[in-house]
Ligand SMILES: O=P(O)(O)O[C@H]1[C@H](O)[C@@H](O)[C@H](O)[C@@H](O)[C@@H]1O
């Protein structure tokens with residue numbers, strides 16, 4: 001049987017590094033900012049250009065594979081995970097950070113077959129850190145094996161999350177009420193890097209104990225999910241059920257004790273599934 005997806009994994013590493021160099025270079029120049037689902041859901045030419053570079057390179061090598069890319073879906077392409085070999089790509093995770101020069105921007109590339117995630121690559125390109133994980137073969141940051149933290153006492157944990165780009169009062173209320181309850185457990189601290197993929201790699205390398213978010217997309221978390229699992233962590237739905245890649249919500253943690261304690265505090269609000277009927281997002285660019 002050999003290692004059927006090794007060439008795909010190598011291709012992912014290569015194109016992630018190339019994409020990271022394009023992002024770094026673009027960050028040195030003037031960045032034209034547009035918006036998508038809200039006035040704070042930013043997208044730039046670099047997001048779109050980098051996604052074209054990644055999908056172009058992978059499609060050339062694997063013409064019969066399927067692709068789910070953040071910016072392709074925003075333009076109306078379907079977001080359906082089938083049994084076919086499928087790449088799940090966020091070309092620039094942390095676009096707001098990229099626009100502001102805040103130093104956490106990641107290229108996130110995952111690969112699934114029969115709806116099972118085979119491997120994930122998260123290249124934190126401003127830190128020049130390549131996080132990677134393959135099914136059953138461990139998780140690494142560059143060449144160093146990484147493992148989740150062994151903390152079981154929630155009072156000795158750092159929890160990482162994001163507030164997303166939906167600024168409706170009802171959702172903001174629930175997000176901050178959840179964060180307040182977690183903070184007052186108390187935990188050692190709350191953090192947010194601004195990119196879900198990076199947050200999950202911080203769980204995987206033991207820098208924080210758990211990441212949760214409602215409102216993320218499959219492309220934000222698919223690669224990080226493999227890396228967390230391969231680093232010995234756990235993945236769950238925010239209601240304690242099984243992790244569902246397309247549900248737009250998740251908890252990733254170093255162990256079940258921490259995960260279940262966090263889940264108790266999460267105030268759940270609805271988010272349309274990624275595989276719900278296509279909703280083309282209208283991009284708006286100020287002149
Ligand atoms: O930067 P992108 O790829 O758009 O993803 C982020 C998303 O925009 C934010 O709303 C989420 O809170 C982050 O977790 C995503 O990484």
Ligand SMILES: [Mg+2]
Nearest residue numbers: 070090092093
């Ligand atoms: Mg993105």
